[in-house]
Amino acid sequence: MSDCIRTLRRTSEGIYKEKGSKFLSFAMPVSSxxxxxxxxxxxxxRFYDARHVCYAYVLGEEKNQYRAYDDGEPSGTAGRPILGQIHSYELTNVLIIVVRYFGGVLLGTGGLTHAYKQSATxxxxxxxISEEEIRQTMQLSFDYAQMPQVMAAxxxxxxxxQEQQFESTCHMVISIPRTESAAFLAKLQSVIRDISLLKKQ
Structure with a gap:
């Protein structure tokens, strides 16, 4: 399993024109x-006067959250080719939106599929493209007397x-590179009272 994900650094734009129709595309990193x-x-x-606002996105380290939306275009001619480009670049946590202004000439299913693919591209x-380290988020509970050992680790x-609360029992929410989490927990095994692994929201 890879310990990095491929995503985008920022929001970018593109444009594609075909037989009078104009396709404005926007690619951006997202998290939820x-x-x-x-x-x-x-x-x-923003584009209230456009004929279609189509999109596709992929979320998650395993790329198992995704959707392709045609917004009234013939089924599979808009969202699917956009999604195909996200997969082609092996990206996740990415959203691509393509806004179409209709030019008066029908492009046909093949023409539409090509137009939306090129717009996304x-x-x-x-x-x-940015490669980001996968981090594990966890909540730790430990006695206040164990604070020196925990902070040293x-x-x-x-x-x-990310969060901390110090009382007789202390609580922390931390994040750590997934590659280091096992060694970190092994080091603290004798002093930590409870560990909860947290999923990203």
């Missing part, structure tokens, strides 16, 4: 379906503290 819904809603408002070509590994 909630974020995606908000972005799509903003695009629908153009937006991706104007971006940069945190300093020894590439740990980021």
């Amino acid at each position: 379906e909630t974020e995606i819904r908000q972005i799509i809603e903003s695009f629908r408002k 153009d937006a991706l070509a104007n971006n940069e 945190i300093k020894a590994w590439h740990v980021t503290i």
